[in-house]
């Protein structure tokens with residue numbers, strides 16, 4: 001069997017469908033973005049491994065990944081499937097964050113030598129302030 005081209009890890013809410021805000025959000029009401037569906041499925045068909053990771057249900061689970069998985073895995077798996085997404089894996093139980101910093105993240109600041117640019121990372125971190133209006 002041919003090796004896949006690479007592994008692409010996608011978020012769900014706010015990326016492939018709108019982000020719901022507030023307590024007790026109803027994920028069932030969401031609809032996917034058509035362009036996201038076309039592009040992700042196209043990448044799957046080209047031979048990329050597609051993984052979805054979500055922090056859905058982490059609020060309800062009080063940050064317990066295993067509990068979030070128990071509450072939301074089947075629902076989310078079925079929703080992605082019903083929406084028509086082709087994927088290999090789903091992980092429910094990602095940490096909830098206001099900013100995700102990952103050297104393999106799209107747009108992660110890099111220096112000219114390819115190393116992570118910590119001055120830029122620091123400045124981006126300082127922009128996170130949930131106390132701001």
Ligand SMILES: [Mg+2]
Nearest residue numbers: 011013014015
């Ligand atoms: Mg998101």
